[in-house]
Amino acid sequence: MTPLCYVRAGDRADALARVVNGARCLGGGTNLVDLLRQNVEQASELVDVSRLDGDVRESDGGELFIDAAVTNAALAAHPLVRRRYPVLARALLAGASAQIRNMATVGGNILQRTRCMYFYDVDGARCNKRQPGAGCDAREGFDRYHAILGASDQCVATHPSDMCVALAMLDAVVHLSGPGGDRSVPLTDLHVLPGATPQVETVLQPGELITGVELPPPSDAMVRSDYRKVRDRSSYAFAVVSVAGGLGLAEGRVREARIALGGVAAKPWRARRAEAALIGLAPTPEALLAAIREELADARPLSGNGFKIGLVERTVVAVLTTLAGARA
Amino acid sequence: MPIRVNDTEVPAPEDARVSLLDLLREHLHLTGTKKGCDQGACGACTVLLDGNRVLSCLTLAAQAEGREVRTIEGIAGAAGELHVLQRGFVEHDGLQCGYCTPGQICSAIAMAEELRRGDPSYVTPDIAAGPAAVTREEIRERMSGNLCRCGAHNGIVEAIEAMLAETAA
Structure with missing residues (x-):
């Protein structure tokens, strides 16, 4: 780690002013401290935003607003999350370990970097994300944890978050503050596919800060x-694949289907094609399989991860079949 | 702001890069907390921060300013009598080499509090209701952040079960 200074943000305005001047935001540090120590990233100043507001509150309209500094553990244990959005509680609890969930924040979880081992291997591997134009050793390497959807010649890394897969499924909206003011972005539009610029992972502009999730x-x-x-x-391992699923039924037929996939792309993958294919059908295993196959028609596996297609298919069928049988 | 470590106030280090783990071991010579992987993969460095279990290797010491840190050195009673879980680890062979033990014990003490609060885990069938029974499966899932290279996991689970039974009684 190169020398750096550490400042605790007094309030959000203080944090924003420092971020505009080039400071990196530090949440729980569970990813960033490691990245700095491995020299994958460098920073001259860290601004600790983990002690800013950390509340979960319900609006009059029934929305739930989650401050960026809420820890993964606190959010997973929150009664409203457990009752109304069980997919989110379960996804949070699937991530990392209890120790890490006590540290990690919602904002940091969203902005965590891929765990592609070639991205981390500063001395031994080429990585376009770490050093644009250098090449990608993952494409011809050990690709078990890599993407089958939305990848490019430049990068085949996956986004590692469990929480974000649930947030994508739930139509979560991310609130941002920056030099140009406040704005909000659907979680599904926050992360971007690698294309020719895998070093660009989100639509966040320089100086912007995640303030919360709605x-x-x-x-x-x-x-x-x-x-x-x-x-x-x-337990305590990153996903090979993961599935966030939800079903709304009327008279035994699908009125609302929600499916998002993890471990398959550089962003949490909302399976809208599969969702649309299910509307009006009885949620039989055959119908579910046909729907997820439509979604995966564009899958382009690497030499060693073609098994993910069948694994996603079976996991989607299992999750939604169980939900179809569950009492609402 | 100072950091309180086992009821003693210590200043934060001048170099912001110093981890809480290195502060404990190298600066304060509290070597009970162990450095295993130093990258958040093994749990050997687990300590309690304001009562919650965290990894001291991924915590910058500066992040602990104004907070209360408890390490394995601060777990036994004032007269040196062992914590019920420390006794349990001895009685149930919850260790072989012992390197992961301080982290296991700090972790399990916080885990017992999480259970008391009714926090669910990934394997809790009804997330909204919380854990109905403390099964071995629940304990193993909740302790999955602490690896034991010697494979003493069965003894560890038994020690934790004994602690939960004794404190519930």
Whole structure:
């Protein structure tokens, strides 16, 4: 780690002023401290935003507003999240370990970097994300954890967050503050696919800060929802693939379907094609399989991760079949 | 702002890069807390920060300013009597080499408090209701952030079960 100075933000305005001047935001530090120590990233100033407002509150209209500094553990344990958005609680609890969830913030979770091992291997591997134009050793390398959707010649890394997969499913909106004022962006539009510029991972502009996340009032498919993570050991591992699913039924037919996938792309992948294909159908395993196959028609697996297509198919069918049988 | 470590106030280090783990071990010579991976993968460095379990290797010491840190050195009673969980680890063979043990014990003490609050885990069937029973599966999931290279996990789970039974009684 190169020498740096650490400042605790007094308030949001203080944090914003420092970010405009080039400081990096420090939330829980569970990813950034490691990146700095491994010399994947460098920073001259860290502004600690983890002690800014950390509340979860409900609006009169039924939206839930979550401050960026809320920890992953606090959000997962929140009664309203558990009751109205169980997919989000389960996804948070699928991530990392209890220790890390006590540290990690919502804002930091959204902006965490890929765990592609070639991205981390500063001395031994080429990475276009770390050093634009250098090349990508993952494409011909160990690609078990890499993308099958939306990747490019330049980068095949996946976004590692579980929480973001649930947020994508829930139509969460991310609130930002910056030198140009405040704005909000749907979570599904916040992360961008790699294309020719894999070093650009989000639509955040220089000097912008995530201030919070807003969830819409809960719909049937948000309340009847769950998250399943498939990984190489049963806990404390990143996803090989994961599925956030929700179903709203009327007279045995799908009125509302929500599906998002993790571990398959550089961003949480909202499966809108599969959702649309299910409307009006009985949620049978056959119908669910046909729907997710439509979504995966564009999948382009690498030499070693073609198994993810079948794994996503089976996981989607399992999650939604279970939800279809669950009492709302 | 100073940091309180096991009821003693210590100043934050001048170099902002110093982790809480290095502050404890190298500056304060509290070597009970162990450095395993130093990258958040093993849990050996687990300490309690304001009562919550965290990884001291990924915490900058500066982030602990104004907060209360408790390490394995601060777990036993004032007269040196062992914490119920420390006794349990001895009685149930919850260790072989012992390197992960301080982290396991700090982690499990906080885990017991999370259970008491009714916090769910990934394997809790009804997320809204919280854990109905403290099964071995619940304990293993909740302790998955602490690896034991020797494979003493069965003894660790038994020690934790004994603690939960004794404190519930």
